[in-house]
Amino acid sequence: MFKNDLTFRTPLMNAAGSLGFAPEPRSAIFMNGESSWNSFGAFITNPVSLRPRLPSANPQLIESSGCFLLHNGLPNPGLSAVLKKYSRRWAQSDIPIIVHLMADRPDETARMVRVLEGLENVVAIELGFAPLLAADIILMALEMSLGELPLIVNLPFDQVLTLGARVIQAGAAALSLAAPRGALPLPHNSTGAPLITGRLYGPALFPQSLDLVCNACRLGLPVIAGVGVYGNDNAMLMLKSGALAIQVDTALWRGDWLPLPGSFSLV
Numbered sequence: 001m002f003k004n005d006l007t008f009r010t011p012l013m014n015a016a017g018s019l020g021f022a023p024e025p026r027s028a029i030f031m032n033g034e035s036s037w038n039s040f041g042a043f044i045t046n047p048v049s050l051r052p053r054l055p056s057a058n059p060q061l062i063e064s065s066g067c068f069l070l071h072n073g074l075p076n077p078g079l080s081a082v083l084k085k086y087s088r089r090w091a092q093s094d095i096p097i098i099v100h101l102m103a104d105r106p107d108e109t110a111r112m113v114r115v116l117e118g119l120e121n122v123v124a125i126e127l128g129f130a131p132l133l134a135a136d137i138i139l140m141a142l143e144m145s146l147g148e149l150p151l152i153v154n155l156p157f158d159q160v161l162t163l164g165a166r167v168i169q170a171g172a173a174a175l176s177l178a179a180p181r182g183a184l185p186l187p188h189n190s191t192g193a194p195l196i197t198g199r200l201y202g203p204a205l206f207p208q209s210l211d212l213v214c215n216a217c218r219l220g221l222p223v224i225a226g227v228g229v230y231g232n233d234n235a236m237l238m239l240k241s242g243a244l245a246i247q248v249d250t251a252l253w254r255g256d257w258l259p260l261p262g263s264f265s266l267v
Contacts, residue, residue, distance in 0.1 A: 016126060048101055090119065129141075
């Protein structure tokens with residue numbers, strides 16, 4: 001496989017699902033007077049599937065202590081519609097674009113990767129997977145997608161240490177952390193109401209993700225850290241622990257994130 005070395009101005013990027021499908025010129029991520037996107041090393045798109053995907057029938061955002069649960073079904077208009085609307089903006093962007101693909105079906109994933117390989121300023125692909133997906137499917141999707149672009153494999157917490165080494169040996173450039181899943185009841189529901197499952201976000205998750213990154217780095221795994229990173233102090237701890245870079249998710253919605261200095265290489 002041909003791998004480009006990905007060198008970025010800063011080890012900061014957004015996590016998939018946090019900032020849309022392309023950098024928005026009018027958005028203001030940082031409040032320090034600097035242009036928002038100058039502080040990013042890369043922009044990661046919302047998750048993209050081959051075919052359009054509708055939202056969940058009952059999307060939910062449920063708050064808990066130090067975190068919140070998001071259940072939305074990962075809606076998106078499908079690869080063709082995303083490319084029609086955003087590929088020109090990707091090419092014209094001042095920062096590299098990493099496209100996050102929903103990679104549960106290896107044959108479809110490989111088809112999407114082949115299309116993306118010819119696009120200007122798309123520098124890598126991040127492969128995301130449904131929870132509880134078999135390791136063999138993840139490895140098959142990775143192996144079928146190997147090609148000109150580096151592949152980042154976004155793994156659930158419980159698979160980073162058990163599957164990470166096999167993923168890197170199979171050709172991935174790096175691992176990234178998927179938001180862990182949890183379950184919460186709907187607020188003000190009567191006892192016995194069904195629980196809502198979804199992805200968890202928030203600063204309360206940081207100790208767990210830091211421990212995971214430390215253990216992965218001790219094993220020599222190239223990890224892009226994230227999940228629960230809500231400030232520069234969190235980000236610097238991740239980098240000092242050996243992370244290649246940082247993905248920030250919902251903390252970016254506050255609009256007060258400060259840029260990180262330096263540059264780094266993914267592979």
